[in-house]
Amino acid sequence: MTVQIITDSTSYLPQDLREEYGIKVVSLSVTFETESFREEALDNDTFYRKMAESSRIPTSSQPSLQELYEAFVAPIREGRPVIGVFLSAELSGTYNSALLVRDQLLEQYPEAQVEMIDSRTAAMEMGLAVLAAAKAAKAGELFVAVIERVKRVLERSRLIFAPEVLEYLRKGGRIGGASALLGSLLQIKPILTVIEGKAAVLEKVRTKGRAMETMIKILLEDVRTKGLGDVVVHHINNEIEALHIADILKEALQVVVPICPIGPVIGLHVGPGTVGMAYYTLK
Template identity: 60%
Template sequence: MAIKVVTDSTSYIPYHLREEYDISVVSLGVTIDAETFREEDMDNEDFYVRMAQAKSLPTSSQPAPREFYQVFENKLRENHDVVGIFLSSEMSGTYSTALMVKNMLLEKYPAAKIEIVDGRSNSMELGFAVLAAAKAAKAGQPMEEVIAQAKYVMERSRFLFVPDTLHYLQKGGRIGGAAALLGSLLQIRPILTVIDGKTALLSKVRKKERALQEIVKIFLTDIEQKGLEDAVIHHINFPREAQALAEQLAQRTGRVIPVYSIGPVIGLHVGPGTLGIAYYTKEKRD
């Protein structure tokens, strides 16, 4: 018997790490021009080409309950316990569906141990918590410690990102049309983060270059004060610029910082050209 960790596709954990730590993934869905796909089955670059050509803005959907059921039940049949860590409940119904499926399975397997954790974020801010839990599980730690390791990271993590345009935020209803128009005219770029499980505005500056300089400054200040455990550069269909940012931060920190692409579900809400930094520190953030 072992503990197996399950997450969803918006964690964007690279496949080699999923394999190394035996992390299972349930997939959210994307609908584009009346066709629906599992995010896990889509190539990121192909999706953003299709999104640019789409007649309307694509939409996303939570994983199907049957996919949760199959993944969880497969672990239970192998006599394993399950810890599921999922996309923030403030951003999606994924977490609540996981809870529903847990209760269904406990009726069939009353002795099963299934714990569901609200990851309170997405992308690798979520992924770092998942990885921490999976490492503890692989090391043979008990359920309580596996969950504690995930929460340890969640208390120390941060995700800062800068969209290239306000178009997708406005289309998705996250900012008003007037604000988007004014922001575009004035070249205002918001610096976004995640607070209490929701996407939130951290600050606004003129021009994207200055916004990127600001998130670098915030990142460097955080790690100077609290130490750095791990970090990644995230991008939405913007690989060259993301690599340049990673190289800049490598020079400043003396550490190699990997570059990970953000997939369709989060990408369609924020838009191509987005750059960001997801990281967590040694000491707890205020």
């Protein structure tokens, strides 16, 4: 039976790819002072407008155990192997909840094949691994081979981004190794990445334009030495700069470079204005 791939909403996989490769998505949620929304049910324009109007940064929460259970039990009942790939456990309790669900399912269905993977990252760095796994599953690869495909892509992947400010990361407690920058932000535009599941400083430059140039340079050097697996450009309510980066990469790489907006859960922790890219290499 074809392996079922399940991920969470912070992968930000486009809907057409989910449908084409049968990827199932469980949703995290965001909460304003008096309202809560499932991320999957809230469009980005509405969310970022509401966040701009709010006096407080909203909070996020993981999927319920029940939603996770229902997502996994359906394919298991069909006799299908299931692989879940989730947001870094350093950023959310989603992965640990998925482990609890796995244990429950294996008690009920001892012969089931279930694997939960902590991506140790977020957004389309995770999404590209999920997509690669789903393509392998659709091509008929077996359970163990699909698991290895996920891990191989994650090992060769990178998420780099330039936030407009670090205030959102600081308030959300997700700043990780970038905390050393907080006292000297006035003259710095940091380029961040994700290391061991948390934000960390990759480079420090003086302007946003220089940050975009440096991110592109880093990616192109990685591709020159290791080859390109796949790439997307990310943005948080900043499509104009994302289009500019995608055009440069398209010309340099001679491939179509999709633009993938980041939604509410990651957006509230990183902040509007952010641009970046997720990619993986062939070696």
